[in-house]
Amino acid sequence: MAGIAPARLGEFALIERYFRPLATYPGAFNLLDDVAVLRPKAGEELVLTTDLVAAGVHFFPDDPPESIARKALRVNLSDLAAKGAEPVGYLLAIALPSDWSEVWIRKFTRGLAGDQKRYGISLLGGDTSRASGGLTISITAIGRLPKGTTVRRKGARPGDTVYVSGTIGDGALGLRLRLGSIDGAPAGRAAARLRDRYLHPEPRVALAPVVRRYASAALDVSDGLVGDLGHICEVSGVGATIEAAAVPLSKPATALVATDPGALATVLTGGDDYEILCTVPKRSGAAFAAAAGKAGVPVTRIGVMTPGRGGPIVIGPDGEPLALGAKAFDHFGPK
């Protein structure tokens, strides 16, 4: 159909100038072909994951282009890490709104370039198009690991210890700060830190080999801690009990929860954490925590897997189970 902006770069020039330099992997053929070729080594398997983010749904249209790029990429890398996989590269399909500019693309691809270096990955291929509405980015990321070692949601057993990396709730609180929906919201550096966690998730790539070695089940926390633990429970056919007081919080999150007890529900169910939640057989707990520390990623024991079903029980600060609302983010459901 008709073009939209004769004065701007054409599709091919856009690819050549901004995307080709990102395709450093030999099998990406400098984006001069229709496909990327991957040759897994003997004894390896590949894992693939895809996530789509759209303006106004997953990010704000006026977020910095570098930040949008990082978030779109990192939510995928987070999935790979939680499965124990080392990232190889990604395919990028981007649909640009009618008011796209070359400056925006330059910043966006700069964001990708920085993260490619940071995580040792390459653009493998892609598609550039016009959007039906706002900016839409779909990324498919590919990781590799030794055959048969992919860590799944399935595999948790009663008695396994529940661990989570980093701190929980910062991303969800950062989003609510951004939306102006928190009373008594912190100002200054604390607020900036929370907003930054929402904008720039930190996929726990360094933890991947440790998860692969020790975890019986794992996933990354994107829908919300309680909901995601519920996913492990459901697929593994077990239950879980965690203690709210044991869930690791950052200083700004701790301060917020202290002044607004309602913020605790946001922390536990809000999502956008991109930390790794995993279960580890009891006998391996100490070794797991030590290896995680060595990898530079703090992990915290927050509970235990239990027999039976019905989703996780969260013990509140008063020793009673918490009644939480929506347990996982649902793009379509009531919330």
Place this chain on the structure above:
Amino acid sequence: MAGIAPARLGEFALIERYFRPLATYPGAFNLLDDVAVLRPKAGEELVLTTDLVAAGVHFFPDDPPESIARKALRVNLSDLAAKGAEPVGYLLAIALPSDWSEVWIRKFTRGLAGDQKRYGISLLGGDTSRASGGLTISITAIGRLPKGTTVRRKGARPGDTVYVSGTIGDGALGLRLRLGSIDGAPAGRAAARLRDRYLHPEPRVALAPVVRRYASAALDVSDGLVGDLGHICEVSGVGATIEAAAVPLSKPATALVATDPGALATVLTGGDDYEILCTVPKRSGAAFAAAAGKAGVPVTRIGVMTPGRGGPIVIGPDGEPLALGAKAFDHFGPK
């Protein structure tokens, strides 16, 4: 962010009811995990390709859901076939507009299911979300083939014969009929056939092993015959001369070109063909054509690769080179 339609299915129910039955591949884990696992056989390499289609850009929002599903999937399978690869499966990221309905999803997934059966593939994973505007579908398809046999755009040599499968121009003419921008347009069955070619491309999956065996370079015709041949020329560092009169046309396309000479340019540069364009060393031409015939796919010799550069020359019906306008579809450029 806030949900949109409490009365409709939630994200998880949607996946469970409509997408899970499509995930027949064991490594897709019934969509109960965050990734799909692929274990290529020894001696195999994988090829990956991604294409995004959006309402109002690549299809009409009121196209039948089954047709939208088929087109989104088939444009990717076409890329795999042209590279000589056998399709394995695909990841699907779908962003739904605010007025989505369960009936629409049922029809859409029925379209996918039919094509999965037809091409022997499986849904491997995906992401379901809200759209920032109209319906947007991003598919990443994965194919496999023996190591080192991927057919590239690079590899054509002077003297190689240029072949194309099927007929050219039907899709582009079908689109123009749909847009009402053809004078003296055919009615009845002829028009229906052209529109159908636009809606339902037929990826030449059966030709993949033949292309792999004989072609020096190949791609699928999506941007337009002349433009796509230009891609082979550019990457291979050679030229090409083809004869317009040799380009295979369907009966309805032949009739249109006879009444409206301007339609020839649409045929040659319009795109949306999803036929395979390839170059074959002269000595292998007869064997290639015979093998293609055996695979049930007609192929036609339309020209020859030449030394030098500068893109393809198209000899018109009068023996003089044709002056064509835009040679390849550009989503952003003037057209």
